[in-house]
Amino acid sequence: MAEIVGGFLMPHNPMLTVAPNAADPSKTRTIFDAFATISERVKALRADTVIVIGDDHYTNFGPHCIPACLIAIGDVDGPVEPFLNIERGAIENNAALATHILETGYEQGIDWSFAKSLTVDHSVAIPYHLAVRTVPGLKTIPVYLNAAVAPLLRSRRAYQIGESIGRAVRSWPGDERVVVYGTGGISHWVGSVGMGRINEAFDQQVLEMFSKGDIEGLIGLSDETILAEGGDGCLEIKNWICAMGAFPGATVEVMDYEAVPEWITGMGFAQVNMVA
Amino acid sequence: MSINAIEKALWQVSMDPVQAGRLREDPESYLQEFRLDEQERALMTNWDIRAIVDRGVHPMVLMMAFAAINGPDMAASYIQKVNTPVQVAS
Incomplete structure (x- = not known):
């Protein structure tokens, strides 16, 4: 049976490739080192597939169609944004496992939307560029949650989607070793x-809740509270909550945090403590 | 406020350089394809960022369209515009 061997939480800030030299050098080093550390840990875990949970930024999905949750089950490439300074190229999917996650969701009440051919935006492309491409042979299954365009996916539903992903992987007869990135x-x-504001105190509160595995507390944060305290971009903690759903009962170890005004973002990194 | 129509007009611009070129060069012609009133067309033609956001238009698609029109170095200008409250005429 396939196994989930690790999980990580990380930013997907496009400024990392748009303006890599704009920020304080020490903070910059911390952040790029964190992506390198994740890459090394994923290598050490001998993972062969990563499920990258991101959210579209009203980019791929326009006013004509906003999927609540979507999985790419076919061809993947990216990034869609030409300004990222990343050359668009193919991204190898694990289509068989992705399809199994979709089918399992259908059986369990998760009505996935799906993409047969997806050009990812920066929410998948940045983690791919910094912490997937760096691990030879690692295949990518992109998952998109609607954390951006109201009416938003509920945080509890995000967690349930993560739970379904976890059950799907663990019921897959293949021998994959899977990691999950929120x-x-x-x-x-x-x-x-x-825009430009960073709320470091709120970021620390959020990291503390993840580090304690306080999922109910995180789900209990209303979208209004998150918007007021962390901004519209902070709603992306739904992606993190989803990732935690694949690790019932788990806590996380915070790896790094930097508030980077030049990149207009409070950026946190954590590794899931695997429950035996 | 025709939020849906504005977001559609902005989204097309953000994703399609041809549409971005049309809005840049002849906003009147581009915007007449959408169900907008005169005031809304004026807001978009003038890129009254804060006024557009205050009316409930999604800020991400607005910023992406602004970038498509003004180039990737627009961030400082956008931040200044979005954080400057609209002056109410007395």
Whole structure:
């Protein structure tokens, strides 16, 4: 049976490749080192597939169709944004496992939308560029949650989707070793009033809740509270909550945190403590 | 406020350089394809960022469209615009 061997929470800030030299050098080093550390740990875990949980930014999905949750079960490439300074290229999927996750969800009440051919945006492309491409042979299953365009996916549902992903992987007859990345956050205001603000105190509160495995507390944070304290970009902790669903009862170890004004974001990294 | 129509107009611009070129060069012609009133067309033609956000238009698609029109170095200008409250005429 396939196994989930690790989980990580990380930012997907496009500024990392748009303006890599704009920030304080010491903070910059911390952040790029954190991605390198994740890459090394995923290598050591001998993982062969990563499920990257991100959210579209009203980019791929426009006013004509906003999926609540979507999984890519076929061809993947990216990034879709030309300004990321990342050359668009193919991203190898694990289509068989992705399809099994979808089918399992259908059996369990998760009505996935799906993409047969997806060009990912930065929410998958940045983690891919910094912590997937760096691990030879690692295949990518992109998952998109609607954490951006209201009416939003509920945080409890995000967690349930993660639980279903976990059950699907553990029931897959293949021998895959899977890691899960929850991406985005923490506080940042994306195009909205307040853009440029970072709320370090709120970020620390969020990290503390993840580190204790306080999922009910995180789900209990209303979208209004998150918007007020962490900005519209902070709603991406739904992606993190989803990732935690694949690790019932788990806590996390915070790896790093930096508030980076030049990149307009409070950026946190954590590793899931695997429950035996 | 025709939020849906504005978001559609912005989204097309953000994703399609041809549409971005049309809005840049002849906003009147581009915007007449959408169900907007005169005031809304004026807001978009003038890129009154804060006024558009205050009316409930999604800020991400607005920023992406603004970038498509003004180039990737627009961030400082956008931040200044979005954080400057609209002056109410006395």
